[in-house]
Amino acid sequence: MTKLAFLGAGNMNTGIIKGLLASHTVSAEMMTLTASTQERSKAKAEVLGVNYAESNEALIQQADVVILGAKPQVLMTLLPTIDTSLWQNKLIISIAAGLTIEQLRQMTLPEAKIVRIMPNMNISLQKSVSGIAYSTNITQTEKTLVTHLFEAIGSTYVLDEKDFVTLTAIAGCSPAFTALYVDGLSRAAVAQGLPLDTSREIVIDAMIGTLLNLKENHLAPWDLINQVCSPGGTTIQGVASLEKDQLTTTLFNAVNATIRRDEELSQ
Ligand SMILES: NC(=O)C1=CN([C@@H]2O[C@H](COP(=O)(O)OP(=O)(O)OC[C@H]3O[C@@H](n4cnc5c(N)ncnc54)[C@H](O)[C@@H]3O)[C@@H](O)[C@H]2O)C=CC1
Numbered sequence: 001m002t003k004l005a006f007l008g009a010g011n012m013n014t015g016i017i018k019g020l021l022a023s024h025t026v027s028a029e030m031m032t033l034t035a036s037t038q039e040r041s042k043a044k045a046e047v048l049g050v051n052y053a054e055s056n057e058a059l060i061q062q063a064d065v066v067i068l069g070a071k072p073q074v075l076m077t078l079l080p081t082i083d084t085s086l087w088q089n090k091l092i093i094s095i096a097a098g099l100t101i102e103q104l105r106q107m108t109l110p111e112a113k114i115v116r117i118m119p120n121m122n123i124s125l126q127k128s129v130s131g132i133a134y135s136t137n138i139t140q141t142e143k144t145l146v147t148h149l150f151e152a153i154g155s156t157y158v159l160d161e162k163d164f165v166t167l168t169a170i171a172g173c174s175p176a177f178t179a180l181y182v183d184g185l186s187r188a189a190v191a192q193g194l195p196l197d198t199s200r201e202i203v204i205d206a207m208i209g210t211l212l213n214l215k216e217n218h219l220a221p222w223d224l225i226n227q228v229c230s231p232g233g234t235t236i237q238g239v240a241s242l243e244k245d246q247l248t249t250t251l252f253n254a255v256n257a258t259i260r261r262d263e264e265l266s267q
């Protein structure tokens, strides 16, 4: 059985652990974590029902697969302090934004087996979208293991590492962008006199229905837009207003800003 080590026990690594447990993909006794202090590691492990290690070194030593789930800035200071020999024969999965396979190798072992994964916050619901990029020395058996783990908690897309920044923008960051859209539409309804909680529920239900309609009926966005826009009706006026206010350009700008920051983190 594969032993998984989680370095970091914040939003994402906790979400992965919860997703793997809920989907019965990995049992609790095969998972060990650390957080920023031993007290936090112990507390987190108790809540999740998994093991904790007394140090990051002890965590890595006992594992087959190490999932790096601390912030990129933390990993950049922490990884160079860890004895490089500990990384031998480990599969290293990094979910950190920005850090490249090459950078991760420089901070661990030049020949390290690295998998970059970019999941998103919906992972604890087993609804993540996870981008995957492999270093060239990953075997087919290791790829099968990675797919098995991350398909259990959402969908997976294997990409060239150069495309990771784009996936991060449209999938990793997507829960925040989508929540912002929900908030804007809900508050627009508040301005018209509806209570906020009612507006929010309506917006979320309408969005879920729309997304299922696009996915299950294999509709292109403009097919659906044209179906909704009745001639001389209301929607076409709203769509024209959104276009006049450059919604598409606004989204292009947000993706570009996200990519710029990702590239800064890789410096
Ligand atoms: N938040 C998000 O939506 C996403 C985040 N990511 C990436 O996942 C990583 C984690 O992000 P979050 O979970 O949101 O952050 P977080 O701040 O919730 O969790 C970070 C964890 O690292 C731990 N940590 C800090 N120093 C440590 C040390 N020396 N040893 C062991 N653990 C230590 C903290 O105790 C905490 O449990 C980041 O690299 C981020 O780029 C990737 C996809 C989505």
Ligand SMILES: O=C(O)[C@@H]1CCC=N1
Pocket: 097, 168, 172, 173
């Ligand atoms: O904001 C971040 O850096 C991380 C990566 C994708 C989502 N959250």
